[in-house]
Amino acid sequence: MLKERGERLMTLEALDLATLSLRDGEKWASAPEGVLPAWVADMDFPVSPVIRRALVDRIDTDLGYPAWYDESHGGPLGEAFAERMLGRFGFTADPAHVRLFTDINQAMQIALHLGTSPGDPVALHAPVCPPFTETLTRLGRPPRPVPIRPRNGGWHLDLDLLADEIRGRGGTPCRALFLVNPHNPTGRVFRREELEELARLAAEHDLLVISDEVHAELAYEGHRHIPFAAISEEAAARTVTITSGSKAFNLAGARCAVAHIGVRRIREAVDAHRGLLFGQVSALGVDALRAAWTGGDAWLDAVRALLARNRRAVAEGLPEGVGYLPPEATYLAWLDCGALGLGDDPSAFFLERAKVMLFRGPDFGPEGRGFARLNFATSPAVLDELLTRMRTALPR
Template sequence: MGTFKKVNNRINTRSVKWDMRHAMFQSDDVLPMWVADMDFKAPQAVNDALIERAKHGIYGYTIIDDDVKDPIINWVAKRHNWKIDKEWLSFSPGVVASLHMAVQAFTEPGDNILVQTPVYTPFYSVIESHDREVVKNPLKQNNNYYSIDFDDFEEKLKQGVSAFILCSPHNPIGRVWKKEELRKMAQLCLEYDVLILSDEIHADLVYPGETHIPIASLSADITAKTITFMSPSKTFNLAGLQASYIITSDEKTRETLNAQLLKQGHNMLNTMGNTALEAAYRYGEEWLDELREVLQEHKDYVIRMLEEHTDVFSVTRPEGTYLLWINCSKLQLDSKGLKTFMNETAKVGLNAGIDYGDEGELFMRMNIACPRETLEEGVKRLIDAAHNR
């Protein structure tokens, strides 16, 4: 567990999380627990592979061969019980980039695209920047547990929706969708001829007792109507290396998507991303299992401390991801006041819930993928701020 205990200094490494503190929070004293990358080093096997590749010293154009594809196929089969074919794979620098290209390839300006709010903030720009319309299916909240409003879901599809961007596991609320939920959403999309764009970047990060099920794995009909977006970037903290893949079973759909990728110049991975992806999926499983134990401990610690030592913070217990969705409504502040409280009083840099949709106005999102020392300091700051408000 030493990898996950060590505090690594990320300042002056061009880290978005640490070196943009002043730009984001107007202070360098804020403890950053926001953007979804981890303060842990990647698996040693990944670092060794990158170092060995760098020794070669030549970084020309790089192919994606079976040595990269086979570990992906094996990983998805072993970790997610889904058998995919090599031909189904396409590649891009990241899931968000892939979503942008899918929206351009399969929808038209003015089309409606469904999302389930509150939801990962780039989904909005993925839709709106291409002159498509966001249609919301707000998730229902009851006692800090979120569920799908299927009546509203179907009603929105009836009104005309071209595509549905599914977040699975869901960011920011941490739901790992059950098979029955996935099947019902998929069947409705089939009924109303809606393409499913499934962002499954957090697929590997689920807690004990939970199982991530790729929605496309449910049946051949659903597979054909789904484009699945995955990456080792969240799992192994590789986001800066920009390597992701897309799984599309339907040949015509895949050809259309690949044409769009080529049009945008995204038909290969960078050399180091290619190397890291292969090493992570070949040798990173033990590291990941240790990480999940650490995240489970961290999650339980934060929830216990905030519930026992404050009366203003209530945490949605996540089933997946390393993100906590914290209800701050009892502070009786609006979204602007809540940001000020976190930045200036607590001095903890969190993601503002309002950025995930109006439903998140009185929430904050907290990243717990950090050493225990950092986590405890962040929790202490929140508790002290709650007492001194």
């Protein structure tokens, strides 16, 4: 096992620009020639060998209609999800509450569509990942963002401000709470006492809770993810937990996500609308995610070790004047460039002068002005080149 893990880590480290530039996914294909992309949340690492074998086996066996259309007992991933949650996080999930969707955004949309009404506000923490704001706006569920702010060397959750927002501040009270934990883009991992207070607020105001926990397996040493639904039976009964292999195993293109729907009325409504209305996940996506959760830990351990090193390298290699609080989870660095005088969108400067493509901070809302998000899930050599370009682009 140690030899296998070492070989996998060497493979992850060996990525070079010539190889990466041949990729045709969104991350690399959208970057102009000569530009290093570090924006969208895809890792550059090769797929886990376990997942590769599972996909080949599926192709060689049967790509016809799957036999698991009935998900009333958890479908093909219920047991795998429950075992994963118990083993990694101590959460006793009910396999029969699991339903499958193409990605976490679809799962969020359907939970809101079936669990709330048009005009119902939704509380969430800001900065907000752009697809979530867009989803809420299109569904007619007004977003009520509550800032996560830097304080005492870390990111601070203002629970009093959140409570005020949930109550409506003289307007319409919120009907749902959308959690992103670990948080994207700050990388903040919510503490148990914070989750307990959020559970109390949810019970007091009878909120539907949708908890996006897609970065849960990427918490760094000293930090532990706690599923919101694990706080209490009451919390679990009002929570839709959504996750996938898109971050920890880089499976965004596999189009398979899991929703653990603790809310009975939403679970029954989902089952009543199944079939072509919501679409269906692919057999390849199911097998990829099942392989990741049941046999991908050695690969994930190697990835986590490399990400921890890259996280430190970012702290050591950023240009002087860039504010950076190392994330407690994720492979995303939320960079405060306000002191550099680069305006609301510093990513534009680094794209033009450094040939480095970062995610635009303002796309995350007003709290993102002066910020940019950097994805450090790449080889150390590529990351070093990226940081060098950023440093040399700034006047000395």
